[in-house]
Amino acid sequence: MRTFVYILLLVFVVPKVSAMGQYNVMVSHNYPPYHFYNSEGEMVGFNIDIINAINNIYDDRIKISVGNWEEIVQSLNSGEIQAVAGVHYPGTSDEKFFYTRSVISTSHCFFYNSDIHSKLSVEKIRTEQRPKIVIWENDVLEHYMLTLNPNTTFIFVNSYDELFKALKQPDVTCAIAQKIGGKYYIKQNGFDFVESLNEVFLERNMGFKVSSDFPELAEILNNGLEIIMANGSYQDIYDKWIKEYDEPPHNWRYYLKDILVWGCIISLVIGILLFFNRLLKKQIRQKTKHLQHQLEINNIIRQELEIAKVRAEVSDQMKSAFLANMSHEIRTPMNGILGFSELLKSAEYGSEEQEYYISLIQKSGSRMLSTINNIIDISKIESGAEKLILKEVDLTKMIDEIYEFFKVEANEKGIQLLMEKGECENPCVIKSDEYKLHSILTNLLKNAIKFTYNGSVTISYSISNSFAKFAIKDTGIGINKDKQDVIFNQFVRADISYSSEFEGSGLGLSISKEYVKMLGGIIWLESEPEKGSIFYIDIPCRQLDAKQEELEVKMQN
Structure with missing residues (x-):
């Protein structure tokens, strides 16, 4: 099925952008595991592989440039580059830029030194008298912590290395960092003493930010993402760079949560079974009551049938009245027509008398014609014709x-x-x-x-x-x-x-x-x-x- 979808996307999507030129997309130089320099000096990472996978579909239409964040912002505003990779969506519309579909969702979490704190939770951070938190200098993160605990004090750092080394201080409660990036750095640098909480916050979508002057590039990126998600390339890239760090930690608290969840589910199932058992008993009682009610309804129906019978008899009488009335209405003018016609045949009359008799005949004919027309009209109405x-x-x-x-x-x-x-x-x-x-x-x-x-x-x-x-x-x-x-x-x-x-x-x-x-x-x-x-x-x-x-x-x- 996935192969079939992939073929359809290649047939209908790729031709739309096949004649376009090359575009310059910039990434920051140090944002592992999304894009960073490895030990051989090569730019690698999740977003780099995503761009390369899209390039394989569109014949290397995208060129990757590297710089720090200030250089990236300046280059995008000046038009030297057309897009930036690894940008978090602001949540508001921007007339100057397009934002592609989400490449991945990121979030933050708490990291702590398990050698110092055998047990840490969000509730403990919230109730601690004066927690000391290690973070990057970021207004959003500061506001979040002050909302959680107004007595929070901060230690500001500029790198993951500084952040996790600060956790060795005995008076530090915990640190806040991007979940996947933090876990990646912990594993790569052997910081085994650092643990993370399962709770995540400040979830945001990450994707490409594209200049509004190049809607065709946004189309290439969106269509390319659609294709690599369909053909399995995205999953391979995700498994290579992200999957290991996107899973919750395998400690007893994690399993305890599962146990509690399954315990609640089993309890709920048992409760539902007890509920339905009670409901069935109630339905049996109601069934007997319903049968009695049905007997009462049948009695009412029988009475209604009696009423319908009376109405049918009344309708029969109305039909008889109709026939009698119509017989009179047709016979009266017909007698007038025949009678005055006989008078005109049997004797000689003056022109005034003849004209009078003829007018009476015409009047009787008009009356009979009107009656017949009315009968025809009412018959059509009654029959629905x-x-x-x-x-x-x-x-x-x-x-x-x-x-x-x-x-x-x-x-x-x-x-x-x-x-x-x-x-x-x-x-x-x-x-x-x-x-x-x-x-x-x-x-x-x-x-x-x-x-x-x-x-x-x-x-x-x-x-x-x-x-x-x-x-x-x-x-x-x-x-x-x-x-x-x-x-x-x-x-x-x-x-x-x-x-x-x-x-x-x-x-x-x-x-x-x-x-x-x-x-x-x-x-x-x-x-x-x-x-x-x-x-x-x-x-x-x-x-x-x-x-x-x-x-x-x-x-x-």
Whole structure:
């Protein structure tokens, strides 16, 4: 698997930087085991091998230079070099430099003389009356120790040799140093009396710091690190320079920690087993209780089935009422058509009488056609076959057409038909289903004129807050409060005592309500007997889509 990943990285990553030139990366001369001069005067170390491994992939694109830290900073700022190896990330962004992915994580720890202190811990350092600590002169390290113990005094040194030799002084508590570097120096110089604590602090990531003028170099380093981590080269380098010094010390305190950890784990497992044993007993008790509860639920279900049965019977009765009502609504105009047709055939009448009979025939035909259309519409709604056909609708044009159509009927009845246009741009266009919107307004306006003896009927409309708002107001017979919740049901009219003299199947408001629901809107009314009614409709204004003029969407119940 590792070989496969390595091949993929070589194929897709290396070609991106194959044509680039050579770059100069600088390292400090004395930072073992990361980069330092060996006894033969060669620059060696963890970071040196990392750079060489990347160079093997990118044909020696990187040149290594050596200097002290002051020289490195000056060279990077002046542009003589393009990057620095072995830099700890500052934790804040810097516009002048890139920081590559982490090469390794470093940390500090406490070192002490085991010949003087048989037992040392962080707690002892924290509680000691006046601990004496050996460190490099570093504000961060000083601040950390003063936070741990404000009475700390310091011995400042400039090298590992000075640091570990200072631990021979009997009044020195311990020293602070970089963990891996300190352990490396201890082994190389035979300081067997020096031990380290397991606790680490001030953990930081180390990598390459690259000038922002050379993003391609940062890419080479990041990609190279990705490849050597995939092909195993990084692990070999880590094992060679770091692994031995990155492991905790093998003393009894280290094993005691493991024993405590495993003891806690075993105790936790036993506790979990006891818990589940108790839980199973509890579940057995609950199972019996659950079965009793299930019997109660079954009883409730049986009662609900009884209710459903009653509802089904009521539905059957409603279907019978529907058939009877529709039979009457179709038979009445049909009898009118046939009767007046026979009269026209059986005798000679004057032109005025013929015109009157013909108008009655037309009226009966229109009534029957309206009833049939309503039956078809309500059937489609009930079966879920009705669909939305969305397209641009000019509200001004639609309202004008409806107004002109009903104006004649209103004038014949002796009432005023008024139109009010509210806040709306010109042209007043929304995206909706024109047929359904037209049907809603037509049904409501037809009812308003039908149930108004005198006065006026007003249709108003406007667009605001993403809604098209309509209102149909009349000065008609009004609707009682107790009837207002049911008038939208099928075959229901406001009050038989009021409306029995009016024709109609009682389906118009039901159809209107369902159409409003399909359009995502709401419909409600305000009414008072003998004072009139106002029906309000709010329909969402969908976003106009220039790429699609018409969209069909199945009705969602």
